[in-house]
Amino acid sequence: MGIFKQIFKALFSPSPKPSKKRAAPPRPPLASTSPVQKQSGEGLNNALLDKMLPWRAKEREVKEYIAEKMADFLPTAKEASGKICAINKALDGDMSEWSGAIYAGEVDGRPTCEYAETHKNDLRMMLRCCLAELKSMAFSGSPAAPFYFERVAILARKQKNYTLEVRVCELLIWAYELYMKAHRHNRVNPPLVITGSPRYQAIVKRLPAAKKNLERQREAITSA
Secondary structure, eight states: OOHHHHHHHHHOOOOOOOOOOOOOOOOOOSOOOOHHHHHHHHHHHHHHHHHHHHHHHHHHHHHHHHHHOOOOGOHHHHHHEEEEHHHHHHHOOOOOOSSSGGOOOTTTTGGGGGGTTTTTTOOOHHHHHHHHHHHHHHHHHHOOHHHHHHHHHHHHHHHHHHHHHHHHHHHHHHHHHHHHHHHHHHTTHHHHHHHGOEEEEEHHHHHHHHHHHHHHHHHHHHOO
């Protein structure tokens, strides 16, 4: 995970400044039923639904596994507050705020899909979308959309930034392997066969070439 964190740290904190240590921002609660939740309507609803629907308990365990492994990408409580509120309302029977946006990554308050066409050639925005997708995956357990990772890989190659191309390919592959591993770990079949996605397969296929380009680039620099 360390190598992947460096990508976003380098890109979104280009000029580090000395500052006092700040406490880490609070993380949103995971999908498990905490002691506080057990005393609330949400906790009771979760426990009841888990007994009625065994598959739901398994799904919860899968999400917890993903959240634990992707702890570095979990959104803060502030970032996820709207989604948490909508989930709590839905558990109480109020579906007024429930929508597919619960599972969508967001950049500047807008879903990542809104940037797919307008900013597809903007490397920095596509990287922000990648990060938003990873945060969404850590929070919801749903796989990150591969489109943004593929766009970063394409744009990085055009700029001959093979280090970034390799890392973003490896990052998506790691996220998808984690998704599949979470389901195997909890002995449940994944609802989506994500590894068959054409965009994911394109990322897998371009990784060896990206590594070769990076190796040649490093050799050229060394011999210069």
